[in-house]
Amino acid sequence: MKIADLITWFEEWANPAWCESWDNCGWQIEPGVLQKNARVLVCLTPTLAVMEEAIAFRANLIFAHHPLIFNPPKSLRTGEAIAEMVRLAFTHNIGIYSAHTNFDQVDDGTADVLAQILQLQEVTPIVPTQANLGYGRVGVLNPSLSLQDLLATIQTRLAPPKVIFSPTADLQQIISRVAVLGGSGASYISAVVKTDAQAYLTSDCKFHQFQESRDRNLILIDAGHYATERPACDRLVQKFQALNLDWVQLSQKDEDFRQFFL
Incomplete structure (x- = not known):
C-alpha cells in the first residue's frame, strides 16, 4: 500500500x-x-x-x-x-x-482502547462530539470491583510506574461505573461528574484537581500520560497490519519522559 x-x-x-x-x-x-x-x-x-x-x-x-x-x-x-x-x-x-x-474521539482510539482494556460495558463518550463519537468513555464494570482491585487491575494491565489516586477512606468501596480518558484529562472532571462515574482514570492531574474530585465524590486515578495512551498506538499497529503494509512496527524507543525515585 x-x-x-x-x-x-x-x-x-x-x-x-x-x-x-x-x-x-x-x-x-x-x-x-x-x-x-x-x-x-x-x-x-x-x-x-x-x-x-x-x-x-x-x-x-x-x-x-x-x-x-x-x-x-x-x-x-x-x-x-x-x-x-x-x-x-x-x-x-x-x-x-x-x-x-x-484519534482521541474515534472507536479504537485512545479512550476507547482504555475502556476495552478495563472491559467496560455499555460504553458511551464522556463528551459526545458527533455520531456517537467523542472524548473519553464511561461504562459499567461487570462484575463490579473494589477500589483496591480496580487499582490493581490498572497496574497490571497498563503497567504504569506509579498510580496516584484521590484520598479515600475505604479501598474496599465497590466501583461499578468508571470513566476513562487517555492523556491529560483533568479538565473533563466536571463532565465526568455528570456521568455518575465513581472513578475516573486519566493522567497529568494537579494537586487541586485531586482536591476538586474528592470534594465532588469522584475518585481520580492518574496512571500517567504514557501508560494511558501507549495502548492505542499498539492497537493502531494491529489495524495497519491488517492492511498488509510492507512493514509496520510499534516503536521501542518511545519514552515516558518521567522517572520515579523509590
Whole structure:
C-alpha cells in the first residue's frame, strides 16, 4: 500500500478536520514520500530516538499520536530537536504524520482502547462530539470491583510506574461505573461528574484537581500520560497490519519522559 493510500484510509476513519483549534493533526513533515510503499513506525511521541529507530529500520513514515509541531517555530537552528528532526526527515525521506485529538474521539482510539482494556460495558463518550463519537468513555464494570482491585487491575494491565489516586477512606468501596480518558484529562472532571462515574482514570492531574474530585465524590486515578495512551498506538499497529503494509512496527524507543525515585 502506498503511503498516500494509507493516509486516505486513516483520514476516512479519523478525519484531521475534527482536531481541536489548538491542535496540529495531519502531516508534520512530508518530504515527498506519498507514492512510496508504506514502511511505518508507529509511536506515541516523535523524538530523535524514534527518528534514529526509523532510520535503522528503513521506515519511510513515522505515524505519531503527539504532533511534532504544536506551534509554528520562529526559527530552525542546528542542535535544536525539531530542526534535527526536520533535517533527518528530509535527508532520509521519512515523513512524520500526527493523529492527535481526532484519534482521541474515534472507536479504537485512545479512550476507547482504555475502556476495552478495563472491559467496560455499555460504553458511551464522556463528551459526545458527533455520531456517537467523542472524548473519553464511561461504562459499567461487570462484575463490579473494589477500589483496591480496580487499582490493581490498572497496574497490571497498563503497567504504569506509579498510580496516584484521590484520598479515600475505604479501598474496599465497590466501583461499578468508571470513566476513562487517555492523556491529560483533568479538565473533563466536571463532565465526568455528570456521568455518575465513581472513578475516573486519566493522567497529568494537579494537586487541586485531586482536591476538586474528592470534594465532588469522584475518585481520580492518574496512571500517567504514557501508560494511558501507549495502548492505542499498539492497537493502531494491529489495524495497519491488517492492511498488509510492507512493514509496520510499534516503536521501542518511545519514552515516558518521567522517572520515579523509590
